[in-house]
Amino acid sequence: MKPAHDNHAKSSTGARVDDYLARLEEALELLGPTEAADTRAELGSYLAEAARDGRVDEVLGTMGAPESFAAGILSERGMLATPGPLPSPSGARIAVAAIVDVIVAIAPLALGLPLAFLMPAQSMYAGATALNWIGLVIAIGILVITVGIWPWYYWRSRNRPGRNQSVGRNVAGLRTVRAGGEVRVVRASDMPRGRRGMTRAGAVIRFLVAFWIVGGVAYAMVYSYAQDRQSPPDLVLQVVAQDVGSAVGVTTQLTAAVMEAVSAGRATTEAPPDLLEDAAVETYLELLGSAIDNSARTYEITWVSEATYVEPDSPLLSDATFLVEALERGGENQAWRFTVRKDTEVMDDGTSSVTSYQISHIQIGERWAP
Amino acid sequence: MDSFSSWVAQLRKGVVELLVLRLLAARGPLHGYAISRHLQELGETVAGESTVYPVLKRLEAESLVTGAWIQEGEAPPRKDYEVTEAGREFLVKASEQWQTLDGALRLLEEETR
Numbered sequence: 419m420k421p422a423h424d425n426h427a428k429s430s431t432g433a434r435v436d437d438y439l440a441r442l443e444e445a446l447e448l449l450g451p452t453e454a455a456d457t458r459a460e461l462g463s464y465l466a467e468a469a470r471d472g473r474v475d476e477v478l479g480t481m482g483a484p485e486s487f488a489a490g491i492l493s494e495r496g497m498l499a500t501p502g503p504l505p506s507p508s509g510a511r512i513a514v515a516a517i518v519d520v521i522v523a524i525a526p527l528a529l530g531l532p533l534a535f536l537m538p539a540q541s542m543y544a545g546a547t548a549l550n551w552i553g554l555v556i557a558i559g560i561l562v563i564t565v566g567i568w569p570w571y572y573w574r575s576r577n578r579p580g581r582n583q584s585v586g587r588n589v590a591g592l593r594t595v596r597a598g599g600e601v602r603v604v605r606a607s608d609m610p611r612g613r614r615g616m617t618r619a620g621a622v623i624r625f626l627v628a629f630w631i632v633g634g635v636a637y638a639m640v641y642s643y644a645q646d647r648q649s650p651p652d653l654v655l656q657v658v659a660q661d662v663g664s665a666v667g668v669t670t671q672l673t674a675a676v677m678e679a680v681s682a683g684r685a686t687t688e689a690p691p692d693l694l695e696d697a698a699v700e701t702y703l704e705l706l707g708s709a710i711d712n713s714a715r716t717y718e719i720t721w722v723s724e725a726t727y728v729e730p731d732s733p734l735l736s737d738a739t740f741l742v743e744a745l746e747r748g749g750e751n752q753a754w755r756f757t758v759r760k761d762t763e764v765m766d767d768g769t770s771s772v773t774s775y776q777i778s779h780i781q782i783g784e785r786w787a788p
Numbered sequence: 789m790d791s792f793s794s795w796v797a798q799l800r801k802g803v804v805e806l807l808v809l810r811l812l813a814a815r816g817p818l819h820g821y822a823i824s825r826h827l828q829e830l831g832e833t834v835a836g837e838s839t840v841y842p843v844l845k846r847l848e849a850e851s852l853v854t855g856a857w858i859q860e861g862e863a864p865p866r867k868d869y870e871v872t873e874a875g876r877e878f879l880v881k882a883s884e885q886w887q888t889l890d891g892a893l894r895l896l897e898e899e900t901r
Binding site for chain 1: 820822837842843846865866867
């Protein structure tokens with residue numbers, strides 16, 4: 419029976435040889451995956467012969483570091499010369515790669531921002547569904563990846579060869595390869611063919627599939643949003659676009675100003691002029707003004723929920739739907755729905771009074787079913 | 789690397805190509821390890837793995853030698869190389885060139901004596 423230390427030495431040598439061969443294959447990537455793998459297998463056989471003669475250490479010492487040994491092979495083939503048989507890619511290709519990389523980096527942000535800050539946030543006001551909450555989690559995940567993980571991954575893989583290279587370089591038909599001890603960017607079409615590695619078609623398909631998945635999730639959320647609001651999906655995009663401009667800050671300021679004016683019996687046009695630009699807001703002002711003197715053609719205010727319990731000294735919060743429809747604007751009927759948050763203060767004697775109104779949401783529709 | 793070492797490296801690189809082809813032409817198919825061992829037996833400084841193997845791979849890429857994987861018994865498969873027809877033609881020309889250079893060198897040495 420062989421002594422234990424002998425077995426340990428053998429396994430240690432085997433691990434060292436395996437590590438050497440793995441590094442060698444990586445450093446030979448410029449040869450193409452087939453020849454690199456073939457050379458690895460051949461060197462494995464070579465070192466097995468050396469092991470039988472007890473010369474592994476000697477042979478490895480003669481070969482030197484795997485990167486420099488690989489550099490010797492590539493140099494013999496003229497692949498490390500500049501300019502060599504593998505010309506540097508054109509500036510146009512590099513530009514295409516950079517543009518695609520930027521798109522890939524920005525796309526999750528562009529999708530994640532509206533999903534995270536508009537739809538789920540507004541759903542909280544109007545009553546979130548399970549799908550909304552799932553959407554919120556997905557959106558936050560997209561943002562985390564975009565803000566944190568994606569740039570980190572991109573930075574980490576910027577100079578890594580093979581499958582870890584950027585999407586842009588794959589789409590542009592470029593390859594980041596390790597040649598000996600250096601990293602180079604070459605045209606994939608200039609490299610020897612092999613079994614492994616991602617083709618340009620594969621990269622494009624991955625890119626499209628990724629967009630399809632992300633776009634599908636986004637569309638599903640938008641569709642769900644539309645279903646929740648009983649609104650045609652194509653109008654939801656208008657809603658989102660309008661919400662970006664009006665729902666954040668503007669409507670709350672406007673409502674505060676308008677309600678203050680209404681309660682004081684003043685004309686609604688006293689609201690700040692810069693808040694009156696939006697058509698929906700203008701309509702709202704008109705309606706508020708009409709409601710005061712009962713001149714509105716068609717409108718309806720429906721309190722959809724009221725708090726039934728509240729902590730002492732805390733304001734009562736309730737959501738209300740302010741529905742306005744059939745206003746003739748430019749010969750077309752329009753419908754506006756304002757979701758209004760009503761703050762009610764409860765007094766010590768049990769009485770209550772409304773302290774403020776805030777618009778939390780505005781939607782546009784052809785006609786809103788009551 | 790000093791000038792002499794650099795010159796030896798360059799010389800060896802050119803000579804190893806000739807030695808590998810001649811060895812394969814004389815001994816028939818050999819695998820990489822056997823080629824290295826044979827050359828090392830000719831002299832310690834003739835060629836090491838770091839020189840022989842890259843040259844062997846280039847000769848294969850240039851179709852001057854051809855390699856084939858051989859499986860014998862339970863031993864790991866190995867790749868045997870043999871000289872191609874193009875390699876033999878190359879060897880003839882290279883040997884002639886070598887003889888010419890060698891002759892010129894000897895002639896100059898005799899003149900300087």
